[in-house]
Amino acid sequence: MSKRITLMTALSMVFASVIFASLLSARESDSLTVRQTVDEQDKRYQLQGLRERLQALEKQLDAVRERSQAVASQQHANVFNPGITIFGNFVGRWDDAPVFLEEAEGDGKAPRVDDKFNLREVELDFRGAIDPWADGVVIAAFESEVPGEFTTEIEEGYFTLKRLPVIDRAPLGLKLKAGRYRPEFGRQNKIHTHDLPWMTRPRAYQTFLGDEGFIRNGVSAGFFIPTPGEGNTLEAAADVVNDGGLPYSVGAPAAKGGYLGHLKWFWDIADGHDLEIGGSGYIEDTSQGTFASRLYGIDVTYKWKPFRGGARRSFHLGGELFVADLPDAIRQDDRPLGFYTWAQYQFGRQLYIGARYDYTEVFAEDESQDEGSELNTLGAYLTYYTTEFLRFRVALEHAGKEIGKNPNLNTVFVEVNFLFGSHPVEPYWVNR
Amino acid sequence: MLVRFIALGLIGLLACVSVPSQAQTKKLKVxxxxxxxxxxxxxxxxxxxxxxxxxxxxxxPHYVQPRPTLMNKARKADAFIEIGLQLELWAQKVINGSGNPRIQLGQPGRIIASDGIATLELPRVVSREWGDVHPYGNPHVWLDPINAKRVATNIARGLGRIDRAQRSEYERRLSEFEQRIDEALFGAELVKEIGGSKLTRLAERGRLLEYIDNQGLSGKLGGWLKKAEPLRGQQIVTYHKTWIYFATRFGFSVPIEIEEKPGIPPSAKHRDQVITFVAKSDVRALITADYYDASATDFIATKTGAAVIAVPIDSGGVAGTQSYFDLIDYLIAKISAPYRVSAHG
Known part of the structure; x- marks a missing residue:
């Protein structure tokens, strides 16, 4: 009996164990199913997130590709074109006396230019690399003295060698240039009209170098001369150019050519302060061993532009002196001189105020006409830049008596200078 | 006679041997x-x-005067290193004036440090109507430490091109620099755990924080990213478009600039718009590079109570920023200061 009871108990326990195990198994199975469902949901959720991220990335990629293609196609279209900049210089003037141009027109009457607006100059500036050895620059100018009448010229057209084909290193930083260009005579001669810090070129420039400055066809070599210390440099330029064309050498005998030398010493005095002193000499030689013309110049410029805040404050003080040794054929023992001095203060990011005084001894072909005569000019100007591409200027200029011209002329100028196109790095900041 | 020839030959041989050894000891001028x-x-x-x-x-850095003294320095250089992307418009003028053929464009000595960096703010339309736009994208790339590694790579490759004998040395030093940047940016512990390359990839894709969070490694984040935590998710107004790379890396946004357009000072109307925006939002800092005129920024600050943070963007601009690492340290400390105060206060 007891054996039977024991057997029954054992069977019951086995049965109970089986039922418990099956229940447990079912529960685990349910749990597994739930876990699998959660995992699948997680995976689906993650997959959805990844899909969305992929779509977002694809969109970003498309946008980047589109932009890069746009840039690439722009670059491709322009890659071999030169950098082109167009300059326009628009001037208005009001005078307290009639002003006539020196050159008479066909009817013999000299045109009047006072109280007029005039698009004084338009320049097209092309520049770019020619090949690995040279860069090229061509500047075409349309100039107007009488409103609506333009003369056209190639103001500059030259190439510079940036590497010598034969040697890897340029001794003393030698730079070679050939073509038609503005030689380094004085400091401002290289500056085109639209980049001048004034309304007009100084009288001394006009008298000794010409209305538009000194522009010649020739070849030039520029190089550094070693100096002690790193805070200063000495640069030299030597040019061989075509002769003729100087305003005061009209009537001089033909020359074999002109030779120009320029020496410039630049000194970084202290942070934001620098000083530049230059000396220039120009000689035209005749085949008879006599000279046709000689011209000498000295220029000095001090500049302050602090490192911090230099975009808002600066100061310039400078001047140039010219002395001419007139050709024997024109005048003997006569050495007229002229100079100008100027100062400019920047008192804001966009505003500059300045003044210039000119003095020039006047000479003419008829010696009796200009005995002891001289010309004084005083000017003041206010300049406002919106950006470096657009400039407004108002100026007052008083000119003393000039032979055969107006006595004591007072003029008010307004000027708008604009440029658009590529952004060559020179020379917008030379006088800023 | 024969002895003389042999002697001359030996002298010539010695000369030949001595030339490269001199070249090896000669330092590169950069x-x-x-x-x-x-x-x-x-x-x-x-x-x-x-x-x-x-x-x-x-x-x-946009407007440095290309003085003859700079040209003279460039004249003697074996390598000329610039950011590029039209940041240094004056650089070409210096190079032209130097007369140095080794640093002309296309020569091994001309090293463009930004090569290969994916620039931000690439303009869709390049026009002066938009102010001083940079056609190849925003050039202030070095303010992101990850870009600094790319800059260093370009420099190492560039130096290796002109000094092949030392190429492996430059590569070795590059690895060390990258390691230092990684540790400074992410923290040494996280770099050790995950590796600098993977962290850099994640950071470039904007997934770093999510990843380390998922991995339970957020506590190991250190370095500049940890220090810049108060900036994360904030809005900051800047004077010029100088800070986009810095903002992207350290997690804040620049909703509006004080300049109306790049290079164009703000008009009164635009300034008022900025004031309205700052007053309505949670902008607590106005950042400007310290060479800009601060008058407009100061005016906005007085009207809104936001802090003006005038900082240099180049090393050595103020005391304590002599190295690149010092500069980023300084910038993070200064820019996050208003947010740290408010977080604690």
Missing amino acids: VTTLAVLKNITEEIGGDRVTVDNLSDPRQD
Whole structure:
């Protein structure tokens, strides 16, 4: 009996164990199913997130590709074109006396230019690399003295060698240039009209170098001369150019050519302060061993532009002196001189105020006409830049008596200078 | 006679041997346009280079006067290193004036440090109507430490091109620099755990924080990213479009600039718009590079109570920013200061 009871108990326990195990198994199975469902949901959720991220990335990629293609196609279209900049210089003037141009027109009457607006100059500036050895620059100018009448010229057209084909290193930083260009005579001669810090070129420039400055066809070599210390440099330029064309050498005998030398010493005095002193000499030689013309110049410029805040404050003080040794054929023992001095203060990011005084001894072909005569000019100007591409200027200029011209002329100028196109790095900041 | 020939031959041989040995000991002369480039070049070049920087860190790097003294320095250089992307418009003028053929465009000595960096703010339309736009994208790339590694790579490769004998040394120093940047940016512990390359990839894709969070490694984040935590998710107004790379890396956004357009000072109307925006939003800081006129920024600050943070963007601009690492340390400390105060206060 007891054996039977024991057997029954054992069977019951086995049965109970089986039922418990099956229940447990079912529960685990349910749990597994739930876990699998959660995992699948997680995976689906993650997959959805990844899909969305992929779509977002694809969109970003498309946008980047589109932009890069746009840039690439722009670059491709322009890659071999030169950098082109167009300059326009628009001037208005009001005078307290009639002003006539020196050159008479066909009817013999000299045109009047006072109280007029005039698009004084338009320049097209092309520049770019020619090949690995040279860069090229061509500047075409349309100039107007009488409103609506333009003369056209190639103001500059030259190439510079940036590497010598034969040697890897340029001794003393030698730079070679050939073509038609503005030689380094004085400091401002290289500056085109639209980049001048004034309304007009100084009288001394006009008298000794010409209305538009000194522009010649020739070849030039520029190089550094070693100096002690790193805070200063000495640069030299030597040019061989075509002769003729100087305003005061009209009537001089033909020359074999002109030779120009320029020496410039630049000194970084202290942070934001620098000083530049230059000396220039120009000689035209005749085949008879006599000279046709000689011209000498000295220029000095001090500049302050602090490192911090230099975009808002600066100061310039400078001047140039010219002395001419007139050709024997024109005048003997006569050495007229002229100079100008100027100062400019920047008192804001966009505003500059300045003044210039000119003095020039006047000479003419008829010696009796200009005995002891001289010309004084005083000017003041206010300049406002919106950006470096657009400039407004108002100026007052008083000119003393000039032979055969107006006595004591007072003029008010307004000027708008604009440029658009590529952004060559020179020379917008030379006088800023 | 024969003895004389042999003697001459030996002298010639000695001369031939001595030339390369002199060349090996000769240091490379490098000029850079920014002080941060000088720092990084010195990190990569070590005692193999002497580096001269052309700009002063207090200057606006867009408008450095191309003085003859700078040209004379560039004249003697074996390498000229610039950021590029039209940041240094004056650099070409300096190079032209130097007469140095080795640093002309296309020559091995001309090293463009930004090569290969994916620039931000690439303009869709390039026009002066938009102010001083940069056609190839925003050039202030060095303010993101990850880009600094790319800059260092370009410098190492560039130096290796002109000094092949030391190429492996430059590569070795580059690895060290990258490691230092990684540790400074992410923290040494996280770099050890995950590796600098993977962290960099994640950071570039904007997934770093999510990843380390998922991995339970957020507590190990250190370095600049940890220090810049108060900036994360914030809005900050800047004067010029200088800070986009810095903002992207350290997690804040620049909803509006004080300049109306790049390079164009703000009009009264635009200034008022900025004031309205700052007053309505949670902007607590106005950042400006310290060479800009601060009058408009100061005016907005007085009207809104936001803090003006005038900081240099080049190393050495103020005391304590002599190296690239110092500069980023300084910028994070200064820019996050208003947010740290408010977080604690």
